[in-house]
Amino acid sequence: MKNVSFIVILFLLGCGQQAPSVEDMASSRDTLQWQGVYHGVFPCPSCDGMDTTIELLPPNHYVIHTVRLGSDPHPYSGTGTFKWDNTGNIIILDRGHIYQVYPEHLYLLDVQFNRITGPDAERYRVDKITSQSQGKIDSPTQ
Incomplete structure (x- = not known):
């Protein structure tokens, strides 16, 4: 009988515990130097490829430069804002691009917020080359 009472007490104590919510979990936004x-x-x-440089600036701004290699002598430069998704691990640029944020790189995601797969999957990544405190790329003139 003592064992049954002990099990019931443990069960009742365990029922009061909640699984951590998405808000309670650590996010890239809060834990990384993004x-x-x-x-x-x-x-x-x-x-021949889209040479892409993105600078992420606080609070939620970006500067982007892209060059179509081998076909277009006119690069694109722009600025804008981004928002974080509910998990705090994905940013959505106001121009529609979606990136998953990791410590030293960003992965371009598809429109359904999934990593791009296939033989070129690792090429849908931009690597961090400097921290924001180390230097900035020039903002385009508008």
């Missing part, structure tokens, strides 16, 4: 400059060359079906 600010800084990232660079990479994304695959491109109509060119």
